[in-house]
Amino acid sequence: MLQADVATERPAPAMNVAGHPFVENDSRLAWAATASALGMTDDARQALVRELDDAVRSVDGTGFVVTPFTRCPVVSDELGFSADGGVWVKDETGGVGGSQKARHLFTILLHLRAMELLGHLPERPRLAIASCGNAALAAATLARAARWPIDVFVPTWMSDGFGDRLDSLGATIHRCPRRDDDPPGDPAMLRFREAVAGGSVPFTVQGPENALCLDGGRTIGWEIGAQMVDPAGPGALDAIFVQVGGGALAACLGSALGESVPMCAVQAEGCAPLDRGLRRATGVDDPAQAWGRIMTPWTDPTSLADGILDDETYDWLGVLDAVNASGGSSIVASEANIVAAHELARRSGLDVSPTGSAGLAGLLEVQSAPTPGFDASSNVAVVMSGVER
């Protein structure tokens, strides 16, 4: 239900960028609509957002804020943009947990706390996530803030250092070796699904596992929509280049920005199940009904951008809608451009990971061939989505 709503939504009036992302967008958020329908007042919802945000801040040192959106002179100059065009960076590296992931998870947490306060959740089910990256860190941070127990299912190869960080946040870590009788697929994901089948709440950034993660992710897009038309902004954007792993980020940005900004979904050549799927979906009347044929796992994913190596693009339908509705495209970036984009982003002063700068690799790819609709005076956006660890 939510996914359908998210996919068809049109941009609403710009938000106030001086406000709080989750307070400002209360009237657009699904968790808030549900809580309101069940009797939670505007003041009570705002108090809940602020209380949880304060708790997050006390754990992470930062809370949810409108993140910067500025023209990057180094990247713009190096890529040959003129003064009236340029590359605009939405900088999520200073976000909770160092990436955009907590935005997606915050609306799940708000929903759970609202249900608790309204008396609909007498006992706390455990939270569960399968991840050993930014999503796990964000999930463990929010769980600690809410004092909610969480199980994190991780692959056997997760580094001890990362395990220590999750441990220090109080998460219960489960290393997941492949079992002899396991079906194909990621064993951590299999164990996660077993936990959910046993009553845990999927606290995850994959829409098909928990559609409420697609709620909060949209705040990034609403912010860009407002910052774009701010006096300090470009006024309009000719494209936004977004790195795609599981696809929730691009689906949310596309939904929030609507038709106004062409969505360029970027994957690495070493893992491009979305691009392959979108080609398979061409001419198919109802792609959702052909899921098993269109979205198949990528064999042996590999790239320096290791956070977007999801072998399946879980939220591919949302990305497909965004690309189609906005007249955007799917871009496969060469590994050389993934590396070059990271180096360029670092040169510009951004403390961003290769995953977090992978959208810029899509722009490099486009620039290497003459592209209709782009010239030196174009204004384009990228999302620097995660800090270098």
Ligand SMILES: Cc1ncc(COP(=O)(O)O)c(C=O)c1O
């Ligand atoms: C820093 C960063 N950027 C982008 C992504 C991709 O987001 P999504 O999986 O929603 O496509 C990830 C996913 O792990 C990430 O860690």
